[in-house]
């Protein structure tokens with residue numbers, strides 16, 4: 016069990032080699048893969064996420080830790096697949112129709128991946144159909160939409176409506192500079208995040 | 223007696239890069255264009271570039287240095303924009319700095335409740351009202367996004383609202399080629415025809431490629447339409463270091479410069495000699511908060527470099543002045559607004575826009591226009607330098623007043639005190655006791671009071687009933703076309 020704590024520590028330090036070493040050790044000690052994932056990798060990334068949210072660390076440092084997490088995941092994935100353990104959740108994410116802004120969305124993708132989510136990024140300028148169809152195909156837990164323009168944020172409503180029509184039960188999370196919680200409430204999106212750090216918390220909360 | 227070999231400066235000067243550093247950045251841009259190229263999502267643009275001898279690999283277009291040199295040679299080094307009624311002038315050429323507003327801010331600080339809320343059309347009318355009163359603001363723009371009109375036609379409604387009380391040169395974006403054409407139609411109506419509009423344009427258009435290295439469909443349409451009609455256009459990529467460009471300023475500048483040069487080439491191929499304003503936005507993405515910074519020293523370094531680069535290219539350039547990342551009229555706002563206006567002037571940027579931008583371009587306020595006006599006034603004053611001649615040295619006067627005398631009642635004082643001094647409208651110059659007695663009024667409060675005065679003053683509409691009718695007809699026509707398209 017000792018190794019699990021050390022995994023989190025190495026991950027917080029952004030040391031991919033150490034993370035791998037401790038994951039390997041934990042696997043050899045026959046620690047339950049779910050425990051390695053939850054109490055090692057994800058617990059470490061949760062600390063990183065909180066530090067980032069508090070402006071204590073910078074984006075590239077978060078990404079270094081996320082990379083360390085992925086090197087641990089590589090070892091763990093075959094075992095997780097065998098025991099039927101899934102990623103934290105699956106999110107289908109994109110920028111809505113008419114909108115080409117993607118930096119914010121890309122950051123949210125990186126943060127979610129870092130936090131243990133399976134992220135399906137469908138890109139920019141995406142119509143409602145592609146959000147909903149991809150979500151159904153991937154059996155996604157969450158549909159994430161980004162919009163940076165007041166002229167395109169209105170397109171989010173169509174996705175919410177189409178999801179209802181198509182019986183897609185993924186929860187909807189939205190974000191982007193012009194958006195607000197009240198806009199999310201208005202269109203019936205279950206989650207709104209003003210920044211990438213909050214996006215992880217909100218997504219986790221939707222599970 | 224003659225004094226020889228004396229050199230007088232009319233203004234201070236400043237440089238951040240040496241000639242060799244400039245050349246390396248230029249050369250790097252050429253390499254990016256020839257080696258990496260840009261993706262182009264517009265058919266006409268692809269054809270024009272292909273016909274001119276660019277290397278075509280599907281959507282990826284690579285450009286030879288000779289094409290860039292040809293475009294640089296045909297682009298004008300001087301552009302004049304005059305307000306639609308002949309009032310106000312923007313002169314874009316070497317060593318001339320103009321200041322004005324930017325476009326498209328989604329939220330406004332309400333001038334009465336101070337709540338941050340979505341912009342409405344009335345706010346945009348009010349912007350014109352305020353800009354009209356600002357002597358140091360050379361061009362006007364809508365600086366907001368009216369949330370109470372159809373999004374597809376916002377730019378047309380903005381034109382009408384923003385120009386109602388102000389007829390300074392107008393800076394605008396256009397959503398697509400068709401809206402651009404409608405804006406040209408409206409402006410041609412004021413100018414008395416398309417030829418007149420071409421010879422004395424009253425508007426400047428703003429559109430953007432997508433960093434890194436993509437030219438989108440609609441923005442290419444606007445670029446080509448402006449080129450065709452001879453309407454001045456600025457086409458800056460938004461290079462955010464660490465995100466849409468390298469983390470290093472040199473690389474980000476080279477990439478932004480390459481993207482702008484690419485668009486210049488296309489623009490000049492469509493209609494050689496058409497007016498183009500050069501200059502990317504290159505700034506830092508804040509790696510703690512992920513905002514795209516509009517205030518602070520990184521943007522200022524890039525602005526300084528871009529001023530030099532544009533003089534090297536001898537094409538008017540774009541600047542970012544009086545913008546801030548702060549969400550309030552506070553100390554940070556004052557610092558960031560002041561020194562951006564200052565660095566823009568020192569660097570000789572020509573079309574310095576976005577004055578009054580707050581919260582990195584997401585919030586706007588009427589007070590921030592007035593604050594910018596005051597700041598630009600101070601910068602102008604500084605840039606006028608020091609006049610050194612017999613009269614200003616005042617040696618006879620100094621001798622006459624002598625030790626223990628004073629200069630208060632001197633004719634020379636009366637003659638010069640205003641010109642050689644600076645008198646702000648809003649900054650506090652009162653003694654502490656007087657300031658306390660007058661309720662410790664802050665700069666912010668004074669700005670608010672002045673905004674209310676301006677909004678409540680009667681202001682004549684500068685668009686006649688007949689002109690309004692014509693604008694409405696053009697908007698209606700676009701409305702019909704938009705409806706038919708869906």
Ligand code: B1M
Pocket residue numbers: 108113114115116117118119120122123158159160161162163164165166188189190191192193207208209210211212214325326327328367395396428429430431432433434441459460462466511512513514581582583584
């Ligand atoms: C799913 O769950 C979630 C959860 C959280 C989510 C989320 C999803 N998505 C985002 N978040 C949140 O987390 C992220 C990380 O913390 C945050 O993401 P952000 O995206 O907010 O933050 C990014 C990390 C950094 N921020 C950014 O990347 C945006 C910066 C600004 C300067 C900006 C940029 C860079 C660009 N732009 Co544009 N641009 C502006 C922006 C001004 C601003 N200050 O925001 C804005 C958004 N742009 C604007 C405009 C007008 C335009 N832009 C346009 C184009 C561009 C570029 C392509 C040049 C470029 C984008 C390049 C790219 N690859 O993305 C045009 C539109 C093109 C189109 N069809 O999309 C054009 C129309 C300009 C023109 N006339 O051509 C304005 C919007 C006005 C409006 N309508 O609301 C604008 C506010 C600037 C301004 N004041 O004029 C949060 O919002």
